[in-house]
Amino acid sequence: MEQNQMTVPEGRIVGNLDWDGLHRPHIYYAMVAIFSGLFLSVTDCTICNVALPTIARQLHISSSDSIWVVNAFQLIIVMSLLPFSSVGELFGFKRTYLCGMVCFTLGSLCCTLSSTFVCLVLSRMLQGVGAAMIMSVNGSLVKLIYPKRYLARGFGLNATIVALSSVAGPTIAGAILSVANWPWLFAVNLPVGVLTFFLAHKFLPDNPTRVEGRKFDFHSALLNALTFGLLIGCIEAFSHGVPFRWISVGIVLLAVVGTVFVRHQLHQDYPILPFDLLRIPVFSLSVLTSILSFTAQMLGMIAVPFMFHLPCRLTAAQTVLLMTSWPLGIVVAGPLAGTLATKIHPGILGGIGLSVMSVGCFLLSMVSPSTGYVGLMIRLILCGFGFGLFQSPNNLLLLSSAPTYRSGGARGMLSTARLVGQSMGAALVSLLSYIRGDNAPHEAML
Numbered sequence: 001m002e003q004n005q006m007t008v009p010e011g012r013i014v015g016n017l018d019w020d021g022l023h024r025p026h027i028y029y030a031m032v033a034i035f036s037g038l039f040l041s042v043t044d045c046t047i048c049n050v051a052l053p054t055i056a057r058q059l060h061i062s063s064s065d066s067i068w069v070v071n072a073f074q075l076i077i078v079m080s081l082l083p084f085s086s087v088g089e090l091f092g093f094k095r096t097y098l099c100g101m102v103c104f105t106l107g108s109l110c111c112t113l114s115s116t117f118v119c120l121v122l123s124r125m126l127q128g129v130g131a132a133m134i135m136s137v138n139g140s141l142v143k144l145i146y147p148k149r150y151l152a153r154g155f156g157l158n159a160t161i162v163a164l165s166s167v168a169g170p171t172i173a174g175a176i177l178s179v180a181n182w183p184w185l186f187a188v189n190l191p192v193g194v195l196t197f198f199l200a201h202k203f204l205p206d207n208p209t210r211v212e213g214r215k216f217d218f219h220s221a222l223l224n225a226l227t228f229g230l231l232i233g234c235i236e237a238f239s240h241g242v243p244f245r246w247i248s249v250g251i252v253l254l255a256v257v258g259t260v261f262v263r264h265q266l267h268q269d270y271p272i273l274p275f276d277l278l279r280i281p282v283f284s285l286s287v288l289t290s291i292l293s294f295t296a297q298m299l300g301m302i303a304v305p306f307m308f309h310l311p312c313r314l315t316a317a318q319t320v321l322l323m324t325s326w327p328l329g330i331v332v333a334g335p336l337a338g339t340l341a342t343k344i345h346p347g348i349l350g351g352i353g354l355s356v357m358s359v360g361c362f363l364l365s366m367v368s369p370s371t372g373y374v375g376l377m378i379r380l381i382l383c384g385f386g387f388g389l390f391q392s393p394n395n396l397l398l399l400s401s402a403p404t405y406r407s408g409g410a411r412g413m414l415s416t417a418r419l420v421g422q423s424m425g426a427a428l429v430s431l432l433s434y435i436r437g438d439n440a441p442h443e444a445m446l
Contacts (some may be wrong), residue, residue, distance in 0.1 A: 025036035026203055030145045031157070033199035037101055038138050038158070040189055040196070045074055045422075046169030051182040058182070059117045071236055072121045076128030077135065079229045082272045083221035084136035086410025089270075090216055093137040093144065094204040096198060100133025103219065105193030111186035127186075139399050139411030144205050152346075152396050156338015159391035160412045163330040164383075166294075167301055167316050167323075174320060220272045228416070232255040235427045242347050263308035274409040277402050280382070283410070287399035290417040291395075291424070296361065297387055298425025300437070303432075304364060305443035308376070312369055325377045327385025337392035346393030353393075357386025365445035 010256065022030055035042055048055070048069050056066035086095040107127030115119035139158065146429040147156035176184050234250040265271040278284045301323075308322065333353070360382030395414060402410035432440035 005324075018246045020204075022147075022205060026169055027145055029199055029203040030141075030205070031154070033203055034138055034141050034145070035157070035161050036192055036196045036287075037097065037104075037134045039159050041100075041104060041134045042162055042165035043169045043172060044127060044131065045077075045166070046070075047173045047185055048073075048182075049170055049173070050174055051177060051185060054177070054182050055120070059120070061117045064149050065117065068121050072110050073124045073128040073131070074419065074423070075229055075232055075236075076125050077132045077231045078416065078423075079225040080129060080132040080415070081136050081416050081419070082224050082409070082412045083230075084272075085140075085409050086216060086270070086272050087133075088137040088140060089406070089409065092206055093140045094200070094206050095132050096137045096333060097141060097204065099198060099201055100130045100137075101193055101197040102130070103127070104130025104134065105190060105197070106130075108186045108189035108193060112183045112190070114183075119183055135415040136412045139414060141204060143399060149342075151400070152341035152392070153338040155396045155399065156334050156336075156341065157394035158162045159395050160330060160334025160336070160388060162295075163334065163388055163391055164327050166297070166418070166422070167327045167330075171320060171324060172401055173325075202415040217268065217270075217272060220261075220264060220268065223257065223264060224272050227254065227261045230257060231420070232423050235423045238427050238430070248366070270409075271405075272409070274402075274406065274413055277406060277410055277413065282401045282402050286401070287417050289350070289354070289390075289414055290394060290398070290414060291421040292417045293357070294421030295388060295425040295428070296357065297383075299428060299444045300361065300364070301385055302426060302429045303441040304380070307364070307367055307441035307445075312367065312371065312376075319380070322373070322376055322380065325376065325380035326384040329386075330388035333385045333388030334392055337389045337412070341393045341396055344395045349393040350390045350397070353386045353389030355386070356389060357383050360384075360386060361445045366441050367442070406411055 052066045052069065053068060055061065061067075084096060084100075104127055107123050107125075107130055110123035112170060113118060114123050139155075142158050143151065173185055176188065190442045230250055230253055234254060235248055237247050238252060261273070264277075265273050265275055270276075278287070303318050305323065308319045314322070337349060337353065360379050363379045363382065366381070398414055399410050429440065429444055432444050436443055
C-alpha cells in the first residue's frame with residue numbers, strides 16, 4: 001500500500017489517502033456482510049415488542065417490567081454508540097465490526113437460552129453492545145467499500161436497509177410467533193450472525209489511514225454514557241407514566257452531567273460527541289433533520305395502528321398488512337434516491353422527500369371510516385417514499401461533509417440521531433394520548 005501522510009491535531013494521518021473503494025466482485029460480498037449485520041441490529045430494537053405479553057406471562061413478571069427487555073437493548077446502544085465510533089477510528093472499523101458481530105451473536109444465543117427475566121435483560125444488554133459496535137462503524141465501512149463515484153448509491157442502499165429494518169421488526173416477529181415461541185425471535189439471528197462474521201472477516205477492508213499519537217478517552221466515554229443514558233431514560237420514563245418528581249430528578253442530573261460532558265468535550269481535539277463536526281453547517285443541519293425525520297416516522301408507526309383500529313375498525317391482521325405499505329415505499333425510494341443524488345443536489349432531493357412525507361402525514365391525519373384500503377395504502381406509501389427519498393441524500397451530505405479520519409464520529413452521530421428521534425417520537429405519542437385521548441393518533445400525524 002502506498003504510504004502518505006497529512007497533519008491533524010496532535011498527530012498525523014498516515015496510510016493510503018488515495019483509497020477509492022473495492023472492486024467487483026468483492027464489493028458485493030462486503031456490502032452483504034455489512035447490510036446483514038445492520039439489518040439484524042436495527043431490527044432487534046423492535047422485534048420483541050409484540051412478544052412482550054407472552055414473555056411477561058411465561059417469565060412470571062409484570063407487563064411494566066417486561067418493557068425492560070426492549071429498553072435495556074436501546075439504552076446500551078445509545079450510551080455506547082459514540083464511544084465505539086471513536087474505537088473504530090482508532091483500532092479499525094473492520095475489527096470493531098467483527099467484535100460487534102461476536103457480541104451480538106453471543107447475546108442472541110444467551111437470549112434464546114434465557115429462562116429468567118434477569119438473564120434475558122442481561123443478554124439483551126450484551127446484544128446491545130454488539131449492535132452499538134455494528135451501527136457505529138456501518139457508514140464508515142460503506143465509505144471505504146464504495147468508490148467515490150458510486151458513494152451516493154451505497155448510502156442510498158444503506159439508508160434503505162436502516163429505514164426498512166426500523167419498521168420491519170414487528171412484522172417479522174408476527175411471522176415467527178405464528179409458528180414458534182418467543183426464544184426463536186433471537187435464535188434466528190444465530191446462523192445469520194455466524195455467516196455475516198465470516199463474510200466480514202474475509203471481505204471487509206482494513207482502515208486505509210490512521211492517526212498517529214491519538215488515544216482513547218475513557219473519561220469522555222463515561223460522561224457520554226451517563227449523558228445519553230439519562231437523556232433516553234428521562235424520555236422513556238415520561239412515555240411510560242413514571243411520576244413527575246422522579247423525572248424531574250433525572251432532568252436535573254442530566255443537566256449537571258451534560259454540562260460537565262459538554263465543557264470537557266469542547267477542549268478535546270477528537271471529541272466523542274463531535275463538536276468539531278457540528279461546527280460544519282451542513283453536518284449539523286443534517287443531524288437535526290435526521291432527528292426530526294425519525295421522530296415523524298416513529299409517530300406514524302405507533303399512532304397509525306391505533307387510528308386504523310379505532311376509527312377505521314380494522315382487524316389486527318388488516319392493520320399489519322396495510323402497515324407494510326410504509327416500508328414498501330422506503331424500498332422503492334431508497335435506491336432511487338441513491339441514483340438521483342448523483343444528478344440532483346442532495347439538499348434539493350432531501351427537501352422534496354420531506355415534503356412528500358409531510359403530505360402523506362397530513363393526509364393520514366384526515367383518515368375517516370369511509371377511507372378505503374386503497375386510500376390508506378396511498379397515504380402510507382407516500383410517507384415511506386418521502387422518508388426514503390430524504391434519508392439517502394441526507395446521509396450522503398452528513399458523512400461526506402466530515403473528514404475521512406472523523407468518519408467514525410460522523411456515523412456514530414447519525415445513528416445516535418436516529419435513536420434519539422425514535423425515542424422522542426414514542427414519547428410524543430404517549431404525551432398526546434394523555435392529553436387528547438382518542439384524538440391523539442390524528443394529531444400525532446398533524
